[in-house]
Amino acid sequence: MILIDTTPLVALCDARDSKHRTALKHLESLAAEQFAACEAVLTEACFHLPHRSQRHRLRALLHELGIQALPLTHEGAFWWEVFDWLAQYPDHEPDWADACLAVLSGRDKELKVWTYDREFRTTWRRPNGTVIPMAVEST
Amino acid sequence: MNSRLVNVRLDAERLRKAQTLRDRGVALSDVLREAIDERFAALRRSGSPPDVRTIVRRVFEQYPDPPDLPLRDYALHDRRAARRAIRRKLRPARA
Numbered sequence: 001m002i003l004i005d006t007t008p009l010v011a012l013c014d015a016r017d018s019k020h021r022t023a024l025k026h027l028e029s030l031a032a033e034q035f036a037a038c039e040a041v042l043t044e045a046c047f048h049l050p051h052r053s054q055r056h057r058l059r060a061l062l063h064e065l066g067i068q069a070l071p072l073t074h075e076g077a078f079w080w081e082v083f084d085w086l087a088q089y090p091d092h093e094p095d096w097a098d099a100c101l102a103v104l105s106g107r108d109k110e111l112k113v114w115t116y117d118r119e120f121r122t123t124w125r126r127p128n129g130t131v132i133p134m135a136v137e138s139t
Numbered sequence: 140m141n142s143r144l145v146n147v148r149l150d151a152e153r154l155r156k157a158q159t160l161r162d163r164g165v166a167l168s169d170v171l172r173e174a175i176d177e178r179f180a181a182l183r184r185s186g187s188p189p190d191v192r193t194i195v196r197r198v199f200e201q202y203p204d205p206p207d208l209p210l211r212d213y214a215l216h217d218r219r220a221a222r223r224a225i226r227r228k229l230r231p232a233r234a
Contacts (some may be wrong), residue, residue, distance in 0.1 A: 001180065104196075
């Protein structure tokens with residue numbers, strides 16, 4: 001399963017984004033996989049895609065690509081895990097969405113994160129300290 | 140969450156297993172959801188992948204941007220710039 005971060009999701013929905021073509025190419029290479037996204041990423045995506053047409057496209061792509069919502073159930077324990085992860089990186093000021101991706105990656109060993117953020121490759125780790133598997137090479 | 144209730148019939152053996160799982164604190168609804176996701180993923184893997192370029196092109200044709208849509212005035216792929224932009228957007232609402 002591929003967990004999508006904000007930047008590739010926004011890039012897919014905005015043809016004028018500097019990474020739109022890259023994101024399309026990556027989407028093609030990952031087409032056989034199951035995709036997932038978390039609510040924090042959608043919140044960020046809506047900040048960066050404020051216009052109605054952009055949000056229509058976001059909604060349509062989530063539906064057409066069968067992007068699943070994660071975590072599957074809304075449990076308070078997930079929040080505490082996210083807060084605990086954030087507390088490990090006070091100097092790097094990660095966002096809530098970054099923490100959600102790292103925690104979800106720690107919960108499912110098969111999950112790969114599709115992101116263009118350098119920190120997932122250089123700095124951030126799963127809650128148990130292991131590397132977060134990436135879905136695509138660095139751009 | 141928009142969801143629908145689904146009833147599943149179980150034979151005696153599966154009922155016993157389900158009861159054991161429940162006794163150990165496992166939510167049966169989660170078991171069913173995970174099983175559906177796994178089968179769905181396997182189905183996708185066994186078939187040909189969807190033509191994602193066509194999907195994206197169709198979505199852009201269906202929901203085009205208006206011609207006067209302004210360009211984003213910050214670098215989305217610069218995390219500090221993106222964060223500053225979000226803070227800028229939040230500031231007036233809190234004032």
